[in-house]
Amino acid sequence: MxxxxxxxxxxxxxxxxxxxxxxxxxxxxxxxxxxxxxxxxxxxxxxxxxxxxxxxxxxxxxxxxxxxxxxxxxxxxxxxxxxxxxAGWALGNGESINIWSDPWLSHSEQARPMGPAPEQFIHWTVKKLMLPNGTDWNREIIQQVFPHEEARILSLKPSKTDVADKLIWLGTxxxxxxxxxxxxxxxxxxxxNPIPPTTVEVDWKKGIWNLQTAPKIKLFLWKIFKGALPVGEALAVRNIGSAQTCALCDSNESINHLFLHCDFAYNVWRLAPFSTCIDARGLLDLSTAWLGLCKLTCLPPVGISLGPLAPWILWALWLARNDRIFNNRGTTPEEVITKATAAAHEWL
Ligand SMILES: [Zn+2]
Known part of the structure; x- marks a missing residue:
């Protein structure tokens, strides 16, 4: 055909x-x-x-x-x-557009707010940023939710006639x-991108929201699995910045590389005080492995008895990565594990 x-x-x-x-x-x-x-x-x-x-x-x-x-x-x-x-969204009444995950800030390129998305706003549609009459913006709310995007948002005009939002193809x-x-x-x-993106989506309830862990960590996990964490690969997809490679080994900086497959991440997981040794490089991708990683139990005395350690490890890996990139400060895998367990203990 x-x-x-x-x-x-x-x-x-x-x-x-x-x-x-x-x-x-x-x-x-x-x-x-x-x-x-x-x-x-x-x-x-x-x-x-x-x-x-x-x-x-x-x-x-x-x-x-x-x-x-x-x-x-x-x-x-x-x-x-x-x-x-x-694709991008042409704004109508704002009812079909999620303020974080949908690209709605431009008609010429894919642009969405970069976050962080506070948990109470995660499911918001664009309509919630409008006044009750639905034809004008609520500037107070916009300043509260994304102060950096105010000018860009105000330049978009909500529909006066309550038409539905429309998906537009940006290639024509x-x-x-x-x-x-x-x-x-x-x-x-x-x-x-010769390797297909993650094909299995993580169970958001079991893998994020129901975990026994700090709210800020849940939010961080949500960003990882939603593809909203600004790793090199995600930035390249959105045409922001040029830092696409891992700061340590020149590989493409993807979520799977940063958190599992990089030598540094591999060593961090190997040092984690789990009852079984983890070979992170042998794991296909983070989404598929995630529920299993959250089930791993820790050894005493460093081990924590309540809540999974894996989320804290991801978090500490992310902090170490940012320290490396933005503060030019190196961290050892031992320090990452110490930081993850200390933060988990502190939260408990
Ligand atoms: Zn690397």
Whole structure:
């Protein structure tokens, strides 16, 4: 069906033959077209069949990847993720836009507030930043929630007529998705990001909110799993800054690298006073391993008897990373573990 246009788009490459990247990118771009159609035509047959089966609890744009899902549905979600990687929100009544996780601050690039997101505002929609009449901003609230973004927010105009928020594709001037522009975006992503992003989403209740740990640590975990922690890779995706590599080893600074796979993180986990030794480099990714890490019990006397230590280890790793980058101060793995256990004890 859609393969007809594939020829045209990749004609220039035909001499050298088509690589797997081209094929993969075109396939993703076509799947994103499906995603665009499902989102924009929710009453169509395709949308009703698919969302009726797979999105009963969660809206299509938010539904998570599951480890066991059908091949076809997995493809639809890959397309949706490509679509969302280059989409933004045009403000209407603000009811469909989450103030933290959705890109809504610009119509030319993906821009969302950087946080930190205080827990009481995490689920807020943009509508909550407006006056009760819904047609103007509530400046007092905006100053309270994101003082740094006030000017940018005030430059956006809420709808006077209560129209719904609209998803716009940033790859075309019309804001409509096209397979061609999707293909170009997919090529770019598949080139810079050959490893697919985390495919399993962490159980937010068990893995974050219900943990026996400090509120600030829960918030920190939420940012990690929401992709809102400003690590090099996340900043590069948002085109902010150029520091994409780990300050210690020049690898791509991703969440998994920083917290598990870097030599430094590996040594920290190895030193942790758990009853079993942890080989963090052997763990596939943080989301998949997270619940298991939280279940690890600690050895006396340093071990803590109440609440998991793993969240504090992530937190101490993050502080050590920031100290390294912003204060040019090195930390040893031993110091990180000491800091994590001390902070956990102190909280208890
Ligand atoms: Zn590293």
């Amino acid at each position: 859609a393969w007809v246009s594939w020829d045209k788009m990749t004609k220039s490459k035909q001499d050298g033959g088509l690589g797997f990247r081209d094929f993969e990118s075109f396939n993703d771009a076509y799947l994103a077209k499906l995603g665009w159609r499902i989102h924009n035509n929710p009453s169509g047959l395709l949308s009703r069949v698919l969302t009726g089966k797979y999105c009963t609890d969660t809206p299509f744009l938010q539904v998570a990847h599951r480890s066991a899902e059908s091949h076809g549905w997995r493809g639809v979600l890959i397309g949706r993720d490509l679509m969302m990687s280059n 001037t019309s804001g409509e998705y096209t397979t061609k522009s999707g293909y170009l975006k997919a090529l770019e992503l598949n080139d810079t």
